[in-house]
Amino acid sequence: MKSKKRIVLAYSGGLDTSIILKWLQENYDAEIICYTADIGQEINRKKIFSNARKFGVTKIIINDLKDIFVKDYVFPMIRGHAIYEGVYLLGTSIARPLIAKDQIKVAKKFKAYAVSHGATGKGNDQIRFELGYHYFGPKIKIIAPWRIWNLKSRSDLINYAKKRNIPIPKDKKGASPFSVDDNLFHTSTEGKLLENPKNSAPEFIFQRTVSPEKAPNKATHVIINFKNGDPIGLNGKKFGPAKLLLKLNQLAGKNGIGRVDLVENRFLGIKSRGVYETPGGTLLIHAHRAIESVTLDKETMHKKDAIMPRYAELIYNGYWFSKERFKLQKIVDLKKNKINGSVKLKLYKGNITIQSRMTKSNAYSMKKVSFEENKSFIKSNVEKFINFHKKKLRN
Numbered sequence: 001m002k003s004k005k006r007i008v009l010a011y012s013g014g015l016d017t018s019i020i021l022k023w024l025q026e027n028y029d030a031e032i033i034c035y036t037a038d039i040g041q042e043i044n045r046k047k048i049f050s051n052a053r054k055f056g057v058t059k060i061i062i063n064d065l066k067d068i069f070v071k072d073y074v075f076p077m078i079r080g081h082a083i084y085e086g087v088y089l090l091g092t093s094i095a096r097p098l099i100a101k102d103q104i105k106v107a108k109k110f111k112a113y114a115v116s117h118g119a120t121g122k123g124n125d126q127i128r129f130e131l132g133y134h135y136f137g138p139k140i141k142i143i144a145p146w147r148i149w150n151l152k153s154r155s156d157l158i159n160y161a162k163k164r165n166i167p168i169p170k171d172k173k174g175a176s177p178f179s180v181d182d183n184l185f186h187t188s189t190e191g192k193l194l195e196n197p198k199n200s201a202p203e204f205i206f207q208r209t210v211s212p213e214k215a216p217n218k219a220t221h222v223i224i225n226f227k228n229g230d231p232i233g234l235n236g237k238k239f240g241p242a243k244l245l246l247k248l249n250q251l252a253g254k255n256g257i258g259r260v261d262l263v264e265n266r267f268l269g270i271k272s273r274g275v276y277e278t279p280g281g282t283l284l285i286h287a288h289r290a291i292e293s294v295t296l297d298k299e300t301m302h303k304k305d306a307i308m309p310r311y312a313e314l315i316y317n318g319y320w321f322s323k324e325r326f327k328l329q330k331i332v333d334l335k336k337n338k339i340n341g342s343v344k345l346k347l348y349k350g351n352i353t354i355q356s357r358m359t360k361s362n363a364y365s366m367k368k369v370s371f372e373e374n375k376s377f378i379k380s381n382v383e384k385f386i387n388f389h390k391k392k393l394r395n
Contacts, residue, residue: 005030006112007143010103010129011060012036013048017118018166019157020145021055024116028143033059035106037099039069040184040242051167059110063102066184070241073098073320074185075230078284080332081304082312087262089278089285090315091186096125097320100132107140114141121146124267128318135321178205184245186278194273201261201275208249208277212256212350219348220255221355222248224287226343229336231284236342248280255347258282267317283352287343290354295339295361307331338363 007024011017011034024032034052036043045062052060073094084090107115115133119125121144130142151157161168179191187207193199203211225233231244239247252258258279263271292301307328314325341359345352 005114006033006107006110007031007114007116008033008035008103008107008110008112010035010037010099010115010117011048011052012118013044013051015161015166015169016157018051018055019151019161020116020118021052021057022164022166023145023149023160024143025055028114030114031059032057033061033106033110033112035103036060036062037102038062038064038066039095039098040066040246041182061106063106065098065102066242067240069095069098070184070245071230074245074281075241076329076332077315078231078281078288079229079336080311080329081285081289081308082315083285083308084312084316085262085264087260088264088276088316089186089260089281090312091183091276091278091281092125092181092188093128093316093318094185094320095181095183096128096318097132100129101136101321104133104137104140107137112140114143116143116145119144119146122266122268122270124316124318127267128320131318132321180207182207184242184249185281186276188274188276190272190274194275197263197273205275206259206277208279209253209259210256215254215256215349219346220251221344221346222251222283223342223344224248224283225341226288226291227340229288229333229339231287245280245284248283250279252279252283252347253277256350257347257352259350283345283347286352286354287345288339290343290357291339291341291359294357294359294364295341296335297363300335304332 005028007028007030009017009021009024009032011021013036021032021034024030032055034048034057036048043062048062049060077090077094082090084093103115106112115137117126117129119129126144126146130144133140133142151160158168160166178189178194181188189205194201223235224231225236232238234244234247258277258281260276260278261273262276263273266272311325311328311332314320314322314328319325338361341357341361343354343358344356346355
């Protein structure tokens with residue numbers, strides 16, 4: 001007897017992916033394999049297994065990718081100081097390439113002919129997933145239900161679920177829910193009243209951060225230790241990548257740090273409004289720039305700043321595995337071995353203050369900068385320098 005074809009579905013165990021699971025079973029003569037990437041999101045393993053088994057799924061895979069996610073995806077992005085459109089720290093964008101890569105790995109292991117995802121037809125994630133799928137499995141078929149099924153709205157999904165006895169969470173009955181994405185790096189919230197940019201974000205949507213008004217009245221201090229451009233410890237104690245980011249999330253979150261409310265330009269050309277929380281990542285960006293300021297030369301720092309907008313846009317658009325991003329990453333990491341030391345931060349009611357930078361690097365010269373010592377700096381050369389640039393004004 002010939003075995004069934006197989007499809008690997010990116011599955012969360014929630015309403016949307018449960019509907020997709022059932023829809024795939026009804027429309028494709030194939031065995032569905034449910035795949036979940038654990039990248040630090042709030043995850044209920046028991047729910048994932050029980051919900052998938054209700055549909056007769058026998059292969060359910062949950063891969064713990066937290067350390068890989070932080071070490072090989074978040075940290076390289078932090079080294080590049082990647083911020084999209086001046087605000088967004090790319091928390092959703094950076095997670096999709098890893099999920100796509102691992103999902104294809106699972107598909108190849110089980111000789112699946114196709115992979116499927118639950119990204120909507122208007123969003124960026126469908127592009128990010130599918131560029132990743134193509135890079136690692138160009139011959140594997142991609143099934144994107146939101147682009148091909150007849151379900152056109154949230155109401156259609158609810159009705160579909162009711163007819164098939166798929167459990168509907170109470171907060172999703174009758175009205176569109178907030179669209180929430182989370183991982184160890186961030187949480188994003190979109191939809192409902194947030195779609196109108198004139199509406200203020202209600203306090204109850206925030207999951208990782210307290211409001212600055214309710215943050216402690218006493219400041220919190222933390223020292224972030226760096227080696228070869230990456231954070232390796234806090235207050236002199238070493239931590240693995242995922243544990244370190246988790247601790248920074250907790251410290252920043254309780255001090256009201258890491259909230260942004262933005263209207264962004266999606267890759268497809270649609271503007272969207274969202275509220276993002278990236279507490280630990282916000283600390284890392286500030287600390288990394290601070291340690292670079294005393295360890296890197298001006299030319300290297302300015303070159304990194306010049307390429308950053310393009311580097312961030314590539315990540316946002318799903319081009320993490322592109323030749324161009326690889327090329328820019330080499331520029332980002334050119335002198336990362338020089339970025340060693342520690343930065344002390346003060347956290348207080350939504351604010352971050354750099355208190356000190358400690359390094360053995362000699363890139364910062366106290367002799368040259370001091371008002372008390374002038375022998376090592378030849379002031380007569382300054383006039384020549386200015387005269388040279390006077391001539392360049394008219395060129």
